[in-house]
Amino acid sequence: MKGLKNAEKAMVAAATAAALALTGCGRNQANSITVAGSTAFQPFAEKLADQFMARRPDVRITVQGGGSALGIQTALSGAAQIGMADLVKLPPEAAGLESITVARDGIAVIVNQGNAVSNLATDQVRAVFNGTVANWRNVGGDDRGIRVVSREAGSGTRSSFEDILGGFRLANDAIVQDSNGTIRETVANDRDAVGYLSHGLLTERVKPVSLDGVECKEEEIVAGWYKLVRPVFLLTKGAPSGAAKDFIDFVLSPEGQETIRRNGLLPAR
Amino acid sequence: MVVRWIAERAVKWVLIALAFSALASLLLIAVFIFKEGVPFIVRVGLKDFLLSSEWDPQAGRFGVFAMIVASLCVTFGAMIVGAPLGVAGAIFLNEFVSRRITRIVKPAIELLAGIPSVVYGFIGVVAVAPLIREHLGGPGLSLLCASLILGVMVLPTIMSVAADAISSVPNSYREGALALGATRWQSVRMVILKAARSGIVAGVILGLGRAVGETMAVIMVAGNTVQVPGSVLDPVRTLTTNIALEMGHATGLHRQALFATGVVLFVVIMILNALTMAAMKRGHAGK
Amino acid sequence: MRIPPRYAQNIAVVLLGGATALALAALVFIIAFVMVKGMPAVNLKFLVDSPREMGRSGGIFPAIVGSFILPLAAIAIALPAGVGTAVYLAEYTLENRITRVIRIGTDCLAGIPSIIFGLFGFIFFVTVLRMGWCILSGALTLAIMILPTVIRTSEEAIKAVPRSYREVSFSLGATQWETVWKVVLPNAVPGIMTGVMLSMGRSIGETAAVIFTAGAALRLPTSAFDSVRTMAVHFYLLAREGISLENAYGTAAVLIVSILLINAASYWLMHRFISRRAR
Incomplete structure (x- = not known):
């Protein structure tokens, strides 16, 4: 009797684990993007992400702070699809990343x-x-x-x-x-x-x-x-593609640049 | 019957596995922090790392001596503020006021242990630091400010643990002392504090652990200057704040240096733990 | 010089009472300060609306959700492990070298600063296991952080169950696990609940360990792999970046009221439980 109950519990646990694993797979879809890095640019990225998602409901963008170095590290490791950095001189680690100036x-x-x-x-x-x-x-x-x-x-x-x-x-x-x-x-x-x-x-x-x-x-x-x-860079590993590219394009578009300007940063060009 | 026996065995093994969860977590944490930090210490040299006060990551200079001193000073300062108030409060609430008041005040104090440290820190910035700057001089954000904030922050912990220890002293002890003609204070001083000593020490040590490990509140109020403080009005940087301040920006050697700071912090905490255990043992033996 | 006992008594009362009053005053000041500054910002819209303009306007609903989900998830993970450990230590084994090692390990874990948990969680869960900043990373990190508290309080609670209860259960032919499950644990629930409430309080106010592992996304999470922002983190970011002090105070006020409600609820639950069992 008791043994049965334990078996049941084990099954529940296994089912939960499987469900978690499934959601895990869901997370890595091309349409889910993590943007991480520079705390100075984080609020702007949040704003831009909201605007972008309003017109592209199929994409989910998560914005994280942590600092420019974290942006570089996570872009390199793949934990984030887009890194944010706001340094005049990017450190040598960033050499392997594509960098796009999106604001000053x-x-x-x-x-x-x-x-x-x-x-x-x-x-x-x-x-x-x-x-x-x-x-x-x-x-x-x-x-x-x-x-x-x-x-x-x-x-x-x-x-x-x-x-x-x-x-x-x-x-x-x-x-x-x-x-x-x-x-x-x-x-x-x-x-x-x-x-x-x-x-x-x-x-x-x-x-x-x-x-x-x-x-x-x-x-x-x-x-x-x-x-x-100083410039603000968005960093990607290899040339940006898919939803990440769309988002970067949006940031560089007149509307994105206007959002950046209205909130106190300067446009890229 | 066999099913029952198997289930019984299975449960036991599951419990044993669970029992090692805390230990396993500790080892995992230690392994990860040490793996990142120890190679750096080996490379720079333990002596240079521990005994130099020069911390300039851009110039490749990493010395944590000032931060070790600062961590100890801030913790000590917090204890000077928090321990007497906490223990006094515990004694007063248990021995000198009616149960009814205690029943209301004690949960209220425990509630305060739940206030996030960032709130304490923020109040330090907007209310305490300006007072220090105006009346005592210096930048306000200082060793003194951090000690005051941390002292108040650990107060509820110390008070509630000490109060539990004091209230668990059997009533017969009090009655015995009072029957012999002792005043309340004499019974507290001669009987109750002795009987509750190990619990009170445990409370103070718990508070001490919280103070030495606190990060966010300290970042906000300590000023974060890397220097061995010359007075309580000087700004200081502790080991914990060094990690949290620079982790977001650190790459390469700098990052390793921060993990090495974590190793030092880990070792400091372990030494404190060992001291605690020794103190508790003495307390028990003395009983 | 000897002070006569009666004077010593009076001096002691004044000093101890003064110290207590000072301590209470400091604590009352903190709560009053946050409430006075924060309450004007709090209204229904603040509670149920999403943040706009990086939290400059709008409400804090996602942060409230995050503040409850994350600690609850952490407790859901830590409770089985912690109670299991406590049951093993208290019921299944005698004090020996292994239990000593487990106990020392637990004590050491309890002393580790939250920033170290944050670092570890960031490297292990977020980076090495590639889970990213999410509820699960945060909950696992917090679970490790609160594990010692759960173990300690549960063990005390289990030990406080009278021996005779177990003896009666065994004499009725119950196995050890049946005794634990049906007799010991139900009687230890109030004590275990205390540990749960303490852990809840600690995790709901935690910032350092959470910000590195669960991240700080402003949106409502839809799965365990979404990042969340708790009220404590929201307060920290608002206050630190100087985005909006009114909303920062408002968030702190809501957080403190939440903690108050959790405590009140737990007292009520415990009393109900105790009185029901007494009947």
Whole structure:
């Protein structure tokens, strides 16, 4: 009697396993796409995926964050069909991947609203962030210490920021925050802080400073005058095909590019 | 009858298999973390990895000394905040107020153990860090802020485990002490705390484990600067936050270095576990 | 100098009471803070609508679903394994080297930080087993995380069942498993439930282990292989990226109310169970 019950249980377990395996097969259909990588581009990809799926109900797109490196790794391993990366220089691992520029993003240097400084030369930005200038007085501000706030090592925003300004070593005592949002809040709450974030995520809570007299504004970036700009790549293993290709085409289409622009990034071209 | 016998044997084997599930999981986790991390430690050299405070992945410098120190400091700080409050609360609720109040307050406190750590972290950022910055100086996001937040976070755990330990001390102990003319406090100090010691220690250690392993809340409030803190107002980066901060971006050697950080964390936790077990044994022996 | 016992008593009451009040104040502050800031954002639409504009507007329905599915799935996996382990340890074997090893293993597992579970789950389930970010990866990872809690509480509950119950069962000719299944486990249910509720609480609030394994997709899942976003993860992402603080607080408020309801439900269930058995 008991033995029977156990046998029943085993059958239920086997059936469940089989059902799971079946759904597993279903998942790998060509029409299910995982897009993973850059946290900065993740919200845009979610938005674009929603728009794309509205017109192509047969396709399911799942968007994951995790960072540019994760985007490269998962695109290589096949865990994601499309990787997202927002680095000026792609790492050597990405050599085996097709990369398509789908947007550009300005990096704004920000200070607290109460800070008198509104313009910095490239040299000054470098000196502030590597710690050689430690007082706002030395760059035209009040006599107060500078508190540097940076993104974490390896972040697309940080690597691009450092690469464009010409490789420098971040000050040892810099505070590290792991997202645009927390950088913005830290700088908004601290009178002495200086940080940098994606141009699309600027709000009135912080004050962007001009770089060599050029404001961090859409027109200046599009015109190519503002220096701190990085590309956003979508990465695929081999040439994109099927639904993945359709999605990338959609992102590059006027409608996709308009979505990107309206939400604060800059079109690819 | 035979069917029954076979079923009985089968059940036993299934149970044995299940009994090894936890152990198997532990080994699997250890194997995966070590497989990724140990080759890196061998390559860089244990001494350079453990004793250097220079962490600059882009320049290929990986030293976790400052993070080990920071992890220990944050945990210790959290214990200074959480343990006295938790144990005091447990004593007070068990010995000095009526059962009715305890019956309401204790579940309420246990509820707080369920609040996600990210909520604690966020409150640290918006409410605690600005206070520290304005009144004590420094960037606000600091060792002190992390200790305060973690201390409050582990409070419910410590309080509820310690309270269980204290309430399981037989009533006859209390009555005996009180009958001998002891005040409530004397009965607590001389009898109850001694009898409940191992349970209280267990609660504190449980809280300690939670504090040393906490990640998300610490990322938000600790400032994440890689340095050996010179004061409680300095920002610090712990072992756990180092992994979570950079994992998303790490490739190649950098990624291995983060797994190696995981190995160090694993070993630190295992040492803490061993200390716990030793402490518990002593507690039991002392009883 | 010796303080007279009566003064010592008074000083102790003041100090202990003060410490308790301080602890309670901190905790009440946290709940009040979240509720005051979050409740204005919460309405029916917030609860049943899907997020729009990356969570800037719209509701959090998929996150609520995710917050319940993921812990429940984890418990469905961990409960048989955990209770099975507890039954084996408590009923089928005497203390020996093997049980010692199992116990040490369980204790060590309990001490592992959630970020390590997240790393492991990401490498093993997501990458090596190629399951991707999905409910199953997340649930398996969480299941391993809560396993020690389930084992510990279940074993305590099983041990608390009086010996005499088993003796009566055996004397009636029941086998060991029949005794466990019909006598011991039913009597241990309240204790096991405590473990389940503790695990539920821990997994519903977990972020580090979940974000690496179950991902953060904003849509309603349709199978065990879909990615989900839990309320804790949603709160973290909203607050961190500064997408919408109102909705972040709103999510936190809903999360805390959910935890409250789960606890209340479990107390109610346990009381019902105990009173029914007493009859």
